Amino acid sequence: MLITRTISETRQAIAQARAQGKRIGFVPTMGYLHEGHLQLIDIAKEHSDFVVVSIFVNPTQFGPTEDYASYPRDFERDKKLCEARGTDLIFAPEVSEMYPERSLITFQIEKLADHLCGARRPGHFNGVVLVVSKLFNIVQPDIAVFGQKDAQQLIIIKRLVQDLNFSVKIISASTVRESDGLAMSSRNVYLSPEQRAQSTVLYQSLQRARALIESGERDAEKIISEIQKLIATASEAKIDYIEIVNVRDLQPVERLDGQILIALAVYFGKARLIDNIVLEISGDRVREIPALP
Ligand code: PAF
Numbered sequence: 001m002l003i004t005r006t007i008s009e010t011r012q013a014i015a016q017a018r019a020q021g022k023r024i025g026f027v028p029t030m031g032y033l034h035e036g037h038l039q040l041i042d043i044a045k046e047h048s049d050f051v052v053v054s055i056f057v058n059p060t061q062f063g064p065t066e067d068y069a070s071y072p073r074d075f076e077r078d079k080k081l082c083e084a085r086g087t088d089l090i091f092a093p094e095v096s097e098m099y100p101e102r103s104l105i106t107f108q109i110e111k112l113a114d115h116l117c118g119a120r121r122p123g124h125f126n127g128v129v130l131v132v133s134k135l136f137n138i139v140q141p142d143i144a145v146f147g148q149k150d151a152q153q154l155i156i157i158k159r160l161v162q163d164l165n166f167s168v169k170i171i172s173a174s175t176v177r178e179s180d181g182l183a184m185s186s187r188n189v190y191l192s193p194e195q196r197a198q199s200t201v202l203y204q205s206l207q208r209a210r211a212l213i214e215s216g217e218r219d220a221e222k223i224i225s226e227i228q229k230l231i232a233t234a235s236e237a238k239i240d241y242i243e244i245v246n247v248r249d250l251q252p253v254e255r256l257d258g259q260i261l262i263a264l265a266v267y268f269g270k271a272r273l274i275d276n277i278v279l280e281i282s283g284d285r286v287r288e289i290p291a292l293p
Helices: 007-019 035-047 075-084 116-120 124-139 148-164 186-190 193-198 201-214 220-232
Strands: 002-004 024-029 050-055 089-091 143-147 169-173 237-246 258-268 271-282 285-288
Touching: 002 007, 007 024, 007 050, 007 089, 007 124, 024 035, 024 124, 035 050, 035 075, 035 143, 035 169, 050 075, 050 124, 075 089, 089 124, 116 124, 116 148, 116 237, 116 258, 124 148, 143 148, 148 169, 148 258, 148 271, 186 271, 201 220, 201 258, 201 271, 201 285, 220 237, 220 258
Parallel strands: 002 089, 024 050, 024 143, 050 089, 143 169
Antiparallel strands: 237 258, 258 271, 271 285
16 A cells, blocks of 8 residues: 655556556545545445545634644554555645645635535635545546535535536445444544433434434424434533535425435534435435435
8 A cells, every 4th residue: 555645646656557547536534534434445446446545634624713633633543444445545645735825716615505514614615625626636536435424515526526527426425323323423532421322312313303204294394393302302412503405505495305415413512523314205205315326
């Protein structure tokens, strides 16, 4: 497994792989890898011959009061996990390599960042599309894999690729959960044992929402209020948002129909956890979409 720190050595190594006729698969990460990331690597391996994983805690996607400085980092551990899963190259640049100067060219995201995390973390998705665009230009992958746990990010990146004609195919991967339902996240490490025990309420509340919808409820406000009630039973939970939006443009819906995203963000102490489900509703039929096509 190769490890590169600079853009030029990364481009060189990937050009060599491409010259051998290999298809390039890409998994962008911020490191502190868990099984969810490793399954993204598995998917990338299925669709390509040379898998690049980037490990870069991107400062431009963190707000001034967020956890950039304390975000968990453990390169040695990540290296072993990537190698064991058959990664071909890790690109782990310093901030000065990715941002020798503050970027003067930025993105404006319409509609897709108005709600959910976009509303709570101003500038977050601008930072995400900036770094992902830079990484796409450096790696020039044939395919790139993103998890549906970050559903808003996934939908924005799909649109980035469409609007800017990046020649990469985005593959989405379903959320990987602990055995009790908690979505895997690098930030789960912040949870105290008590908070960890209570955090299962997030997945339970999404399952409760799904059951209500399956039994015919179509009023978004009622579903949101049921989720709220269940989460309120966890004394350590502080709700940031619970929203139901359509998958097309991430605008809130009142009546549930078509493809919808039920998404939430909840603080347990310092840990801000997100989770979601995507459902397709057609008449009285309800189907979960674990990985958006
Ligand atoms: O999902 C993440 O880990 C990050 O937002 C990403 C896509 C690696 C960009 O920094």
